[in-house]
Amino acid sequence: MDELLRVEGLVKHYRVRRGWGGRGARVHAVDGVSFAIAPNETYALVGESGCGKSTTGFAVLRLIEPTAGRVWFRGRNVLALDPEGLRRMRREMQIVFQDPFGSLNPRLTVERTLEEPLLNHERLSAAERRERVAEMLEVVGLHPEHRRRFPHEFSGGQRQRIGIARALMLRPRLVVGDEPVSALDVSVRAQILNLIVKLQRRFGISLLFISHDLAVVRYVSHRVGVMYLGRIVETAPVRELYENPLHPYTRALLSAVPVPDPRRRRTRILLPGDVPSPIDPPPGCRFHPRCPEALAVCREEDPRPRRPADGRIVCCHLYGGSPPGETVSPAPEPGASPPTPEERRT
Numbered sequence: 001m002d003e004l005l006r007v008e009g010l011v012k013h014y015r016v017r018r019g020w021g022g023r024g025a026r027v028h029a030v031d032g033v034s035f036a037i038a039p040n041e042t043y044a045l046v047g048e049s050g051c052g053k054s055t056t057g058f059a060v061l062r063l064i065e066p067t068a069g070r071v072w073f074r075g076r077n078v079l080a081l082d083p084e085g086l087r088r089m090r091r092e093m094q095i096v097f098q099d100p101f102g103s104l105n106p107r108l109t110v111e112r113t114l115e116e117p118l119l120n121h122e123r124l125s126a127a128e129r130r131e132r133v134a135e136m137l138e139v140v141g142l143h144p145e146h147r148r149r150f151p152h153e154f155s156g157g158q159r160q161r162i163g164i165a166r167a168l169m170l171r172p173r174l175v176v177g178d179e180p181v182s183a184l185d186v187s188v189r190a191q192i193l194n195l196i197v198k199l200q201r202r203f204g205i206s207l208l209f210i211s212h213d214l215a216v217v218r219y220v221s222h223r224v225g226v227m228y229l230g231r232i233v234e235t236a237p238v239r240e241l242y243e244n245p246l247h248p249y250t251r252a253l254l255s256a257v258p259v260p261d262p263r264r265r266r267t268r269i270l271l272p273g274d275v276p277s278p279i280d281p282p283p284g285c286r287f288h289p290r291c292p293e294a295l296a297v298c299r300e301e302d303p304r305p306r307r308p309a310d311g312r313i314v315c316c317h318l319y320g321g322s323p324p325g326e327t328v329s330p331a332p333e334p335g336a337s338p339p340t341p342e343e344r345r346t
């Protein structure tokens with residue numbers, strides 16, 4: 001099976017102090033996350049705020065150091081790389097941040113911002129760098145004249161185009177998109193999503209797309225991992241997940257997504273209570289205090305990942321199946337796109 005990235009048992013815990021002079025505690029931000037991404041594939045991590053999806057993305061890139069687990073990128077153990085090895089690997093793994101303004105240096109022109117990765121990683125003449133910058137500006141839909149401007153002179157959507165251009169300057173193989181459209185106005189969100197899908201196809205990039213928005217995830221991704229309280233509870237190809245969600249948490253999340261067809265009605269599943277604290281995750285299944293289908297065993301036994309159908313993995317006592325060996329589906333054909341809007345409506 002062709003894989004670009006494999007993450008196994010990724011853990012990130014933070015030590016915190018409870019109250020003034022209180023005892024130390026451990027925040028289980030990410031607690032045993034495993035997934036794989038094929039070349040040309042967009043894999044989305046989706047879940048409520050605080051479920052650990054952004055922490056997972058940062059830990060994969062080693063922007064924060066994981067507590068435990070393994071990350072393999074093109075067969076290399078990312079967590080074992082020394083600083084020079086990490087610097088070279090970053091050339092192939094880039095990130096687009098949520099806040100397009102905060103992620104750009106306000107004192108650098110667009111040209112200087114886009115040149116920076118080239119100066120750090122490639123030996124090009126000034127003329128060659130200018131050419132690459134002009135080419136990338138055109139690719140992301142900005143005007144050549146924009147290169148002399150500063151970030152504050154752009155709208156939010158244009159700034160995110162600059163962020164995407166910067167991430168693509170070195171032609172990476174993997175891009176982590178950390179909520180790349182959630183800070184944008186609704187009116188420009190669709191434009192940036194279309195740009196992301198277009199560039200993912202054009203450059204054959206693998207994308208780890210992190211979002212809390214299920215409608216957005218459906219539009220861009222090939223496969224989806226649903227996270228709850230630091231763990232992936234369900235993984236499935238996008239169409240299967242939206243048409244037939246298996247995990248009770250996925251069903252509740254999807255029941256809240258509006259259906260753009262007045263003839264179809266969805267029964268909203270309201271979950272009781274709040275998401276428990278990641279300092280004291282519940283024993284057994286972490287979702288059991290809120291699960292409308294909880295069994296007695298759910299309070300005591302942590303459900304193991306099972307594969308109830310081809311390409312699907314679910315952590316829930318309601319489902320049997322073999323343990324997942326491989327966690328990645330066949331790589332999409334180069335240029336293969338997520339389902340079209342028409343296909344999504346069927």
Ligand code: SF4
Nearest residue numbers: 285288291298316317
């Ligand atoms: Fe609900 Fe039990 Fe499944 Fe957890 S394991 S989601 S509590 S049915």
